[in-house]
Amino acid sequence: MKQSFDAIIVGAGQAGPSLAGRLTQAGWTVAIVERKLFGGTCVNNGCTPTKAMVASAHAAHIARRGSDFGVIRREPVSVDMKQVLARKDAIVMKSRTGIESWLRGMERCTVFTGTARFVSPNEIRVGDEVIHAKNIFLNVGARPAVPDMPGVHEVPFLTSTTVLDLDELPQHLIVVGGSYVGLEFAQMYRRFGAEVTVVERKARIIPNEDHDLSSGVQEILQSEGIQLRLDANCIRLENDGEGVAIGLDCLEGHPRVVGSRILLAVGRRPNTDDLGLAAAGVRTDERGYITADDQLQTSVAGIWALGDCNGRGAFTHTSYNDFEIVADNLLDKALRRVSDRIPVSALYIDPPLAQVGLTEIQVRESGRAALIGTRPMTKVGRAVEKGESQGFMKILVDAESKKILGAAILGTGGDEAIHCILSTMYAGAPYTTLSHAVHIHPTVSELIPTMLQSMTPLR
Structure with a gap:
């Protein structure tokens, strides 16, 4: 017997569970389908496990540098990979089981486990069952790409998973x-x-x-x-x-x-191969990403694409923002758009590289008059005190509007400090709002006003 719901969500990654929670709170009946691991890439083989392992690697690095801080070690530092993985797995499992328990206990939400495949624009088959809904949300994520390079079928290799x-x-x-x-x-x-x-x-x-x-x-x-x-x-x-x-x-x-x-x-490729998108008439691009408009609607009315599978962002924070855009537009009659968000990302080496807005290359290519400010991390007292003064920060400002165009911080704490720049950009405020602010000492962000006060024309 066919079951009907107000909405079907395919994939329990970053956007899916939160969307289920928002829709059920609004009184919708929701079916959520997950074929393998609840939590998606971020929880299972992305942010959560990798950053847990990065933390272990950082601990080993600091232990080896003990003498730099006046700490004397008696034996060489060694790493027990089994313990590193056990710590990582415990953190992952806590997140994964937490998400699954939340969904299974959610009122008006039914969880299906298995591979979802379209039967028609409003129907999806999961195993032997067919479920129906007028609204379908695809949150199927992506996986590591394996290029067809010479030897790839004969030589063992690892992926990021x-x-x-x-x-x-x-x-x-x-x-x-x-x-x-x-x-x-x-x-x-x-x-x-x-x-x-x-x-x-x-x-x-x-x-x-x-x-x-x-x-x-x-x-x-x-x-x-x-x-x-x-x-x-x-x-x-x-x-x-x-x-x-x-x-x-x-x-x-x-x-x-x-x-x-x-x-x-x-690189990565979207998990769209076995969704049966042709049966629903949902279009994809040449790389397999589901084409979606500025409000994340696909080529078929009533079907949306969220997260990594839509090619509109490849980060946990963009996936979560996809959920917010769709939910606010559906439930609150908002007019939120993907194009309204400011690009922001971080490379989690140590120290991290965080970026917001336009790059210097993009600003130059735009031809607009701009100002640029830079500061080496050796001028940041907090970085020097921590013994982590590698890197630099820079910021770009429109010379006419005085609004911040973009910024980057390669340095300790940069992934946190850059958010004061991002918030200023979202507020649409001139850079002077930030350059006149008084920041706590000693912090990394306290050098941002100083950097803004000593900008020069971008040549």
């Missing part, structure tokens, strides 16, 4: 991909004690970011002994006795890197 279950320390980890995911794992495993080489096909790491940020991150990683192979074309995976290797053509360096493990960190 499978590496999270690696309970032994590789002697030499080769990371293919020099962007956000690859660099976080590279530094993490270097601090755990592995030799690490990062292979990037472009001329610099995080190639989509400003050159000074790329150089700053490269300096930090190389200072910890991470090897970088850039301009790596024709990357191929190879077996090498009991180990593995990467063959590559670079402008300089040996054409082969031999290691014990390979991690592929070369």
